[in-house]
Amino acid sequence: MTTPHPAMPSRIDTPLGAVASVALSAACFGAMAVFVRTAYAQGADMPGVLLGRFVLASLALWLLLWWRRVPLPARGQIPGLVLMGIAYTLQSLCFFGALLFIPAGMVALLLYLYPLFVVLLSWALGLEPLTRRRALALAVCSAGTLLTLGWVPWSGSAAGGSAALDWRGVALGVAAACIYALYLLGGSRAMRGVAPLAATTVALSAAAVLVLGLTAVRAALGHLPHMAPTALGWSALGAIALVSTVLAMVLLFAGLARLGPSRTALISTLEPVVTVLAAWFLLGEHLGPAQLAGGVLVLGGALLLAAERHPPAGTTGATEAAADASHVQKA
Secondary structure, three states: OOOOOOOOOOOOOOHHHHHHHHHHHHHHHHOHHHHHHHHHHOOOOHHHHHHHHHHHHHHHHHHHHHHHOOOOOOHHHHHHHHHHHHHHHHHHHHHHHHOOOOOHHHHHHHHOOHHHHHHHHHHHOOOOOOOHHHHHHHHHHHHHHHHHOOEEOOOOEEOOOHHHOOHHHHHHHHHHHHHHHHHHHHHHHHOOOOOHHHHHHHHHHHHHHHHHHHHHHHHHOOOOOOOOOOHHHHHHHHHHHHHHHHHHHHHHHHHHHHHOHHHHHHHHOHHHHHHHHHHHHHHOOOOOHHHHHHHHHHHHHHHHHHOOOOOOOOOOOHHHHHHHHOOOOOO
16 A cells, blocks of 8 residues: 655644644635635536536546545445435535525535434434434524524514525525435445545545536536636636635545544534635625524534534444544535
8 A cells, every 4th residue: 555645644743733724624614605606706607616616626636646645445435435426416506506595604504404414314213312412402403593594483583684585595505414414424334444535536526527417418408507707706616626625625634633523523613603704704794693693503503413522332323423424525
């Protein structure tokens, strides 16, 4: 087996450096929603953004894989990783689609329901019990979701000016979280024994092939993808692929090797915070007080789950395995 390129270590050797690496990765992932909204504003459509993201990112990852001399997965592991790529494509379609209808900050907060869905699916499939901590996280996330969507139960009405909230975006945001939870549960098995960078390269390449196929079908029907015709639009597309996908994953892998999945998951809750702040500062998007409070509750529920270090005795540990797999790819 060949060793990684010495100029690019696979982990950070100091705790502070590892924390900084994961935090910067979270910032890169969190900025993606803003980059996508910028590309849309410059004239790109969703098929064009998805095509550019997956093709550019997969090409860059193959170059990185070759440069670091990371071995490819075994032939028998390829089908599972291809299925991960298909699921990831569906999740990205929902995530990018939601950004067409609702603010970027809200999409990011809705995506962070995925730890809750992992717990519910693990319980429904008999993989793990619903412990008190997880039940509390379920209640906290549910209350946070209501507030994030601007609904105040005791008043029976929408709050924070969200009466015009487009429920297509809400449905797509929740669907993205659901698909991501399924992706993690399946990916935790498909990734066993595979280097994270190699797994991500194969999965994203499968996604790129799928998107290219869909683009070809749409083109045959007369629907060509629209790329942003401006320098700002192309810069946003490049940032989506290289900053919010490739660089974010490289930084995440380096920190994850030093910190482990639980502490990495705790730091990764910075992602929606970065999205909300960046959307406010760069796009002028504002979330109301009730929505911000709901976001705090959603993140609080995610923190409760991430802080659960070990699965209960006698269980399969699906939530912990999914937490580890969650650091392969993000929306």
